[in-house]
Amino acid sequence: MKKVVITGVSGLLGPYVVDHFIEKGYDVLSVDITKPKKSTARFMTANLANLGECYGILQGADAVIHLAAIPVAYSHPNEVTFQNNVMSTYNILEAAAGLGIKKAVIASSESSYGVVFSKQNLAPQYVPIDEYHPQLPEDCYGLSKIVAEETANMINRRCGMQVVSFRIGNVITPEMYANFHNFIHDSNPRRTILWSYIDARDIAEACRLAIETDGLGSVTLNLAADDTSMDIKSNELMKAEFPEVKDIRVPIDNYHTLLSNEKAKKLLNWQPVHCWRDNIPNI
């Protein structure tokens, strides 16, 4: 049985990734700095900002899924967010390389494009935003994710480790669909995330495919659902909130996602299957 280490398991996304890997027959070691409320896998406490602890948790593993991070800007002093996220990712990949681990997944973010936490109302240069879109964060969190992606590239050059960096859209767990009626008719609250969402179970599937697929090198992949989280058509959302954006690269007269998921679908043979429209009655 293949052994996978999953970090960040006491958070929002981690438990879904752990459950998915267990269901698919993996031997899972789950890791976090705080204990999970409920644990379906063997758990170890570690602070990943410490390299020695990363070596300790990764002993004997075939792959690592690194989700642990401070997941937003401005919740902590900037340097705390930057240091925690950058050093934990560096240490995980450094230790994985030292132990000869061949495959890793790290959580990057749509925030790395810069629109999400911009205080100057940065607009996307074009939509849907794909992986070629410039990354222009003004904040410590977005920058920490760019450094994480560059760390992945460096480790891949050094030892050939396959590292998939997922630029994840807004994570939604099944119970969160009950809140959707609060925003689906108002373009404003979710404008900076370009109305993206992605079900945690679809992310879990993508993580497994990233470990099971060969030949990816170091690659960045957006993860988003096929549609937006809104009951307003995508062209109307753009006209309302980003009228200055004229470079629109696919037809968006339906609910088409504005965070492109095409590259992940193609390289991983992945298809997001959980759609908020199937989870809310009377839409």
Ligand SMILES: NC(=O)c1ccc[n+]([C@@H]2O[C@H](COP(=O)([O-])OP(=O)(O)OC[C@H]3O[C@@H](n4cnc5c(N)ncnc54)[C@H](O)[C@@H]3O)[C@@H](O)[C@H]2O)c1
């Ligand atoms: N939630 C989202 O919408 C979203 C969107 C894009 C990307 N992401 C990324 O996905 C990942 C998971 O996000 P989440 O929403 O589950 O976050 P979360 O805050 O709910 O969970 C993150 C977990 O990481 C742990 N952690 C942080 N620093 C640590 C350290 N130094 N050592 C050990 N554990 C540490 C925390 O204790 C926490 O349990 C993060 O990397 C985040 O940046 C999340």
